[in-house]
Amino acid sequence: MSLSCFDFADQKPQLTLEEAQQALLETATQITPAIKRSLQEAQGLFLAENIQAPIQVPQNTNSAMDGYALKGSELTQLKSWHLAGESLAGRGFNQTLQAGECIYITTGAPLPEGADTVVMMEQARREDGQVFFELGDKPPKIGSNVRQAGEDIQEGQLLLHPGQCLGSTELGLLASLGFSEVEVHQPLRVAIFSTGDEVTAPGLPLPAAGIYDANRFSVQGMLQGLGCQVTDLGILPDDLNAITSALRKASRDHQLILTSGGVSVGDADFVKQALADLGETRFWRLAIRPGRPFAFGHLGQNQQGSTCLFAGLPGNPVAAMVTFMLLVQPLIKKLQGGYQNLTATWTAQTEEPLKSRLGRSDFHRGIYQVNPEGQLEVHTTGAQGSGILTSMHQANCLIRIPDHQTEIPAGDPISIYPFHLWLAE
Ligand code: AMP
Ligand code: MG
Numbered sequence: 001m002s003l004s005c006f007d008f009a010d011q012k013p014q015l016t017l018e019e020a021q022q023a024l025l026e027t028a029t030q031i032t033p034a035i036k037r038s039l040q041e042a043q044g045l046f047l048a049e050n051i052q053a054p055i056q057v058p059q060n061t062n063s064a065m066d067g068y069a070l071k072g073s074e075l076t077q078l079k080s081w082h083l084a085g086e087s088l089a090g091r092g093f094n095q096t097l098q099a100g101e102c103i104y105i106t107t108g109a110p111l112p113e114g115a116d117t118v119v120m121m122e123q124a125r126r127e128d129g130q131v132f133f134e135l136g137d138k139p140p141k142i143g144s145n146v147r148q149a150g151e152d153i154q155e156g157q158l159l160l161h162p163g164q165c166l167g168s169t170e171l172g173l174l175a176s177l178g179f180s181e182v183e184v185h186q187p188l189r190v191a192i193f194s195t196g197d198e199v200t201a202p203g204l205p206l207p208a209a210g211i212y213d214a215n216r217f218s219v220q221g222m223l224q225g226l227g228c229q230v231t232d233l234g235i236l237p238d239d240l241n242a243i244t245s246a247l248r249k250a251s252r253d254h255q256l257i258l259t260s261g262g263v264s265v266g267d268a269d270f271v272k273q274a275l276a277d278l279g280e281t282r283f284w285r286l287a288i289r290p291g292r293p294f295a296f297g298h299l300g301q302n303q304q305g306s307t308c309l310f311a312g313l314p315g316n317p318v319a320a321m322v323t324f325m326l327l328v329q330p331l332i333k334k335l336q337g338g339y340q341n342l343t344a345t346w347t348a349q350t351e352e353p354l355k356s357r358l359g360r361s362d363f364h365r366g367i368y369q370v371n372p373e374g375q376l377e378v379h380t381t382g383a384q385g386s387g388i389l390t391s392m393h394q395a396n397c398l399i400r401i402p403d404h405q406t407e408i409p410a411g412d413p414i415s416i417y418p419f420h421l422w423l424a425e
Pocket of ligand 1: 194195196198199211212213214215216260261262263264314315316317
């Protein structure tokens with residue numbers, strides 16, 4: 001890892017979001033190792049192997065309906081069929097159908113030799129071992145209501161690739177192929193702290209000058225959404241010794257430590273200082289709002305021989321979430337063998353004029369929706385202070401006012417970052 005030391009001189013140009021994202025991703029050289037996990041414990045983790053289908057799906061040509069299986073070409077020739085038996089799901093019918101025969105068949109049951117078509121039960125009538133169909137003027141085509149063997153997946157087909165996030169669909173897909181376990185990247189072990197003398201754990205009485213700790217909970221939720229193994233190490237006071245010793249201890253058995261607070265300009269810079277004392281610091285003034293102060297670096301080697309990375313999020317609850325989402329999340333995904341599409345943005349029409357400063361990207365909390373004309377449009381949630389956490393709750397996206405624009409008139413196109421593409425929770 002090559003991190004420049006003490007890169008926090010105020011006169012240095014501020015980093016754009018893209019520069020900061022790249023700088024963070026470049027440090028992600030130690031991807032967590034591959035481990036076997038049962039499907040039950042693999043949700044949200046990233047695949048570490050190629051998945052090739054060991055069987056074809058469906059295994060057998062089978063019925064898509066409850067009904068009667070027969071030879072389709074006979075439908076235009078015969079009036080009734082002899083009921084030769086039945087094929088129930090999980091059993092089948094082991095003989096070959098002869099001319100003029102049909103069998104009763106349930107959904108998913110294998111089609112017997114000699115049959116290629118299923119007529120729905122609702123169109124059939126049974127009388128003394130004979131079956132009659134009422135088909136109107138449109139008899140089913142040959143092959144109707146039949147699922148062909150291998151129509152979904154061919155044996156040997158390459159289905160999933162390393163880096164694939166395992167969601168509900170992929171877990172179901174793997175199970176449908178008979179996999180009970182898969183190789184995934186080990187979850188990252190992440191420790192979290194809040195900092196600040198005023199920051200109070202929920203559940204305790206709120207001191208006169210106190211504020212309840214929101215960040216540990218929003219950050220923990222986002223980490224768990226990424227499948228990380230989280231250790232909550234509580235709240236640290238604004239005290240250099242306490243912060244230094246807590247970070248040193250936590251760095252021994254974690255791969256990443258996240259703190260919030262204590263990195264503002266003009267703040268007692270304890271988090272930055274502790275980081276500089278223990279490992280290597282980069283401190284960035286980011287050209288984004290919210291989230292201007294952001295500390296990053298590493299705290300040396302942990303007991304497992306990998307480097308313990310560190311990110312100091314801003315204290316303001318919205319800024320902590322936004323910097324996590326835009327910067328820390330892509331880093332974590334890469335460390336866990338996956339990736340965040342950094343250009344996963346949509347274009348929407350702004351319903352209101354927007355303002356920002358030149359050379360800075362503002363991320364307003366926004367609500368996008370499709371208007372009656374089918375156009376994607378977006379408006380802000382209202383007041384945009386970086387402590388107003390209700391704005392994140394109301395929003396379904398971030399609206400980006402880019403670095404090079406100061407004013408965007410209503411009706412103009414603008415980039416939005418939809419939460420469902422960016423916010424793991
Ligand atoms: P700081 O970066 O420490 O100066 O904090 C900036 C602002 O965020 C201050 O108003 C803090 O009180 C507030 N803050 C810091 N940490 C938290 C936290 N964990 N939960 C809620 N607010 C916080
Ligand atoms: Mg503070």
